[in-house]
Amino acid sequence: MSDSDGPFDCDGCGAAVALEDARRTKTMGGLDPTKWQTLCCPDCGSRLRTVYVGD
Ligand SMILES: [Zn+2]
Numbered sequence: 828m829s830d831s832d833g834p835f836d837c838d839g840c841g842a843a844v845a846l847e848d849a850r851r852t853k854t855m856g857g858l859d860p861t862k863w864q865t866l867c868c869p870d871c872g873s874r875l876r877t878v879y880v881g882d
Contacts, residue, residue, distance in 0.1 A: 835866060839873030849875055 833846035849866035854877050862881030867874055 833866075835875040837868040837871065837873050837875060839868055839871040842868060842870050844868055844870075844875060 833849065834843040835846075835849065836843055844866070846866070848869055850869050850872070851864045852867055853860045854863045854865045858877075859881070862879060863877055864880050865874055865877045
């Protein structure tokens with residue numbers, strides 16, 4: 828498995844956010860949204876990581 832399974836440490840509030848709890852948004856910078864998603868903290872909204880969700 829990759830390192831994109833979480834949990835992800837939030838820089839904003841210090842929470843450890845599980846992959847299924849993270850808020851998913853489109854990436855910035857025009858990456859293909861079907862392949863890349865940005866995970867955000869559900870508590871404070873800080874960006875956690877951009878993960879590859881395509882094949
Ligand atoms: Zn947070």
